[in-house]
């Protein structure tokens with residue numbers, strides 16, 4: 001299976017980063033991605049309290065399923081009070097996959113991830129359920145998202161593991177010491193999310209911006225207080241590199257992420273056809289050695305960021 005180096009992350013389509021993303025805008029965003037050669041789509045059972053992301057993907061994908069590498073995830077659903085529930089039990093996995101296929105109007109998935117290991121059951125039990133779906137031909141490949149190296153090893157002992165998924169961007173490179181080299185040595189593809197740090201690295205965020213509680217970014221330390229200001233200082237620094245190369249900031253950030261050795265595909269979320277056009281320009285953006293060196297220096301000057309969640 002071959003995936004585009006840039007993939008469309010379909011979480012924001014469900015209005016879950018910020019509210020106010022219409023169904024039409026969501027469908028147009030996916031359609032624009034396909035037109036720009038971004039043919040790997042990353043969605044999940046829980047993207048939208050009622051599967052809004054999978055529904056939008058289905059509508060945009062209509063008639064061109066065979067041109068798309070479609071990934072979804074199972075093992076997280078929404079409970080009462082808009083709280084995410086982690087449940088990787090075999091019954092739940094089976095039910096969610098059937099529902100995802102129905103929402104996506106397809107009879108197979110190219111990739112199915114366990115969204116996150118379920119702390120309440122052995123990971124082998126989830127892996128075994130996913131193996132059943134692989135063996136039956138319902139899915140073409142299986143991935144593990146948000147797993148440690150140890151979780152990946154235990155999972156892979158039960159079910160062939162084709163891909164891992166974790167967050168990674170210029171300021172959050174926790175996968176470097178362990179997961180990235182493990183994936184490389186074991187021939188497991190590595191898909192990274194949050195390349196734009198949930199929009200922060202795209203630039204244009206005001207210094208005094210306050211994220212309302214309806215915007216899921218309000219709870220992350222990277223968008224709060226001194227931490228937020230220091231991140232915006234970093235954005236100013238890399239904007240200068242983009243200006244020197246005469247490219248947009250998003251093109252610089254995404255091109256840098258795609259250029260990191262060991263990364264298979266970069267999952268970037270978007271909410272409009274305009275954002276897709278800007279993001280797709282990264283596919284044609286080349287960073288010279290001086291740019292790489294300037295970015296490394298800016299990252300070092302910024303220093304470690306305060307953590308974010310992994311799910």
Ligand SMILES: NC(=O)c1ccc[n+]([C@@H]2O[C@H](COP(=O)([O-])OP(=O)(O)OC[C@H]3O[C@@H](n4cnc5c(N)ncnc54)[C@H](OP(=O)(O)O)[C@@H]3O)[C@@H](O)[C@H]2O)c1
Pocket residue numbers: 008009010011012017018042043115145146165166192193194195196197198199200202250267268269270271274275276278279310311
């Ligand atoms: N496995 C997991 O647990 C997990 C967790 C998180 C994400 N993911 C996957 O990874 C994907 C990427 O993560 P993400 O969407 O959270 O974060 P991201 O890709 O770092 O940032 C996406 C946000 O950046 C903004 N943006 C995108 N293109 C832009 C542009 N050209 N100019 C200005 N702003 C732009 C949009 O903000 P606005 O909404 O404000 O327009 C969008 O919502 C997700 O969509 C999902 O598929 C997986």
